[in-house]
Amino acid sequence: MKLDSKDKQILSILQEEGRLPVAELANRLNLSDTPCLRRIKKLEQAGFIQGYSARLDPKSLALNVIVYAFVRLTENSAAYGEQFEQEMSRLPQVQECSVITGAHDYLLKIVAHDLLEYEGFVKHSLGGLKCIASIESTVVLKQTFSRHQLPIT
Secondary structure, eight states: OOOOHHHHHHHHHHHHOTTOOHHHHHHHTTOOHHHHHHHHHHHHHTTSOOOOOOOOOTGGGTOOEEEEEEEEESSOSHHHHHHHHHHHHHOTTEEEEEEOOSSOSEEEEEEESSHHHHHHIIIIIITTOTTEEEEEEEEOSOOOOOOOSOOOO
């Protein structure tokens, strides 16, 4: 599906304000409600819009620690990679799991209430996986910003 300027505007606005009523969105785009809704449905069906959710403030939930963990697997095989990825998807503390190049195989973004909780997570959740050879952690001292919106051009 090729995006036109109206589609891009819809995506841009919905990234910022996912709960915006269709009537208000249509008004901002100088469209009537029905064509605007049709465009939204088309964008959802094409996979551009994957869902709607509320962004929560980690600090208000006492999730005060963000850690990036570099993980190396014991064996660089499809089976070990699949096992690791399935395990990570089950752990709610793991916010992101990315396959990377270089000395490590994966980069994880993990949240925890404090460093003691993170230590327990490493020892009990990650440490119990036989497919992990090593974990190297980097603790975020201060997050200056975090973007949730993608650049739409």
